[in-house]
Amino acid sequence: GQNIDQPTEMTATEGAIVQINCTYQTSGFNGLFWYQQHAGEAPTFLSYNVLDGLEEKGRFSSFLSRSKGYSYLLLKELQMKDSASYLCAVGPPSGGSYIPTFGRGTSLIVHP
Amino acid sequence: DAGVTQSPTHLIKTRGQQVTLRCSPKSGHDTVSWYQQALGQGPQFIFQYYEEEERQRGNFPDRFSGHQFPNYSSELNVNALLLGDSALYLCASSLNLKSVAGYTFGSGTRLTVV
Numbered sequence: 001g002q003n004i005d006q007p008t009e010m011t012a013t014e015g016a017i018v019q020i021n022c023t024y025q026t027s028g029f030n031g032l033f034w035y036q037q038h039a040g041e042a043p044t045f046l047s048y049n050v051l052d053g054l055e056e057k058g059r060f061s062s063f064l065s066r067s068k069g070y071s072y073l074l075l076k077e078l079q080m081k082d083s084a085s086y087l088c089a090v091g092p093p094s095g096g097s098y099i100p101t102f103g104r105g106t107s108l109i110v111h112p
Numbered sequence: 113d114a115g116v117t118q119s120p121t122h123l124i125k126t127r128g129q130q131v132t133l134r135c136s137p138k139s140g141h142d143t144v145s146w147y148q149q150a151l152g153q154g155p156q157f158i159f160q161y162y163e164e165e166e167r168q169r170g171n172f173p174d175r176f177s178g179h180q181f182p183n184y185s186s187e188l189n190v191n192a193l194l195l196g197d198s199a200l201y202l203c204a205s206s207l208n209l210k211s212v213a214g215y216t217f218g219s220g221t222r223l224t225v226v
Contacts, residue, residue: 004154008152040219040222041219042116042202042216042217042218042219042220043155043202043217044217045215045216087154087155089154097160097167097168098206098215099145099157099160099168100215101157102154102155102156103154104152104153104154105152105153105154
C-alpha cells in the first residue's frame, strides 16, 4: 500500500518563499508528482521527480529524496494567485498503469 | 483544443437514488480514470477504463460502476446513493495507460446527496 503525508494548511506572505513538505511510504515507487488545485477547479500538473535531486521550473521547484521517502515543493516570489491546494502524489511501481495516489493536499493561503 | 469536459457541473440527489456522470476525454486521449474527492481530501482512485474495459479498480464498492464508449468518452454510475457519496467526482484522461505528464483532469462534477 501507499501512505502519503503532507501538512493540512500553510500561510505565507506575498513575495515570500514557502516550502511544502511531503513524506511517503510505498511498496513500489516510480515517481513523485505535485499538482496544484484551485478551489472548484481541476488539479493541474506542476512537476514530476523520478530521480533524487532538485527540479526547477520557473518560480516552482521540487525536490526528491527516495532513500528518505521525502519531497518538497518550493514556491518563490509568492503571488496571491498561488493560493490553492497543493497535492503530492506517488506514481505506481515500474511497468504499471499511471494511477497516481494522492495525499490529502496542503491548502496554501497567501496574504498581502 | 478542448480539454477534459465533465457534465453536469453540479448535481443534487436523494439518498437511495442512482446517478450517472459523464466525461469526454481530451482530444487524442484514449484512457479515462475516475476519482472521488471529498472535501478537504485528495482525490481517491475509483477505476480506469481503456479500450472499453475496466483495467484497474480502487477500493470502492460495486455500487460504483462505469462504462467507456467507442469514442473514448466514459460514464460513472453510482447506485443506492449514500450521504457519504457527496463529493467532487473528477475524470482524468491520458494518451495511454502509462502516460504521466499528459494526465489531464476535468473540472469535476459536484455531487450532493441529501
